[in-house]
Amino acid sequence: MGSSQFQRALADMKRFFIGSTALLLLLPLILSLLSPSDGFIVVSKSFNTPELHAGAARLLKPESNTRLRLVSASQQEAEALELELKDAEMVLRQAMLKSNVKVLDSLLDDNLWFTNHLGQKIAKEDDLNAHEQGFVDIQEVDLSDMKIRLLPPSNDVGVVTVATHIVGSFAGTPFDDTLRFTRIWQREASSSKWKIIAGHSSVDQSENTS
Incomplete structure (x- = not known):
């Protein structure tokens, strides 16, 4: 020019x-x-x-x-927060693959409520112990169809739903499933860091049909 x-x-x-x-x-x-x-x-x-x-x-x-x-300024803020949540999901994925207990500890709220696809209630301590003691060995985590929704007006709570193809073993028993995870993240007022306060997983029937 x-x-x-x-x-x-x-x-x-x-x-x-x-x-x-x-x-x-x-x-x-x-x-x-x-x-x-x-x-x-x-x-x-x-x-x-x-x-x-x-x-x-x-x-x-x-x-x-x-x-x-x-x-608008509010739209710009919301888009930036959505990117933060997407990045947090990527960090969580890497922590699961590497059984990085330190990172998992930073991402999970102390009062986490999680129900897995078997109907089992899992607390933060349960999840960390499974990784720390080698009960769970995750070899592959592929994410797809991720959707993020922030809850107005503060946008300090976000809901993420994502399809996850996960391969690994638990207590020596192999698994290879596609699950649909729903996670609720909350941004801490003091640190502005996102933490998972609740979650749920279910079998994705569209991907696990024989």
């Missing part, structure tokens, strides 16, 4: 914000417009103006598929 084009684009944006410190808030937007990565540029709805769209049109190449996606 030529220097003159860039200057015209900035001028389009300045026209609406001239005389206002709000122009400084557009700097991250301008930088992101220069190198869009995922086909969308996230913009707060409060900046939704014709001048902004005109500036964006000049900054984006004509052949670009990148578009502005207008979201």
Whole structure:
């Protein structure tokens, strides 16, 4: 992009914000417009103006598929929290595979309530002991069809449902099943860390039919 084009684009944006410190808030937007990565540029709805769209049109190449996606501040926060929960699920997966008791301890709430697909109630201590003493040996964990829902208004509680193909053994008995897990995560107020407070698993009949 030529220097003159860039200057015209900035001028389009300045026209609406001239005389206002709000122009400084557009700097991250301008930088992101220069190198869009995922086909969308996230913009707060409060900046939704014709001048902004005109500036964006000049900054984006004509052949670009990148578009502005207008979201509110609350939407941006919710999307960020959903990514945190997805990351937490990935950390949990690795901890299960490696029987990493320290990480599992950090992810499970002390008062965890969990009911497995056999109808057994499992506490945090039960789960940690099974890994620590080698009763459970998980060799494969494949996640699919993950869905995440945050509970408003605080978004401090999230529900995750995910299909899990899990292969391993328990007390020497091998298993190879696809289970549907539902986990309830809560974000701690003091640390902002997510912990599992309750969960349930059931056999995914669509994947375990003979």
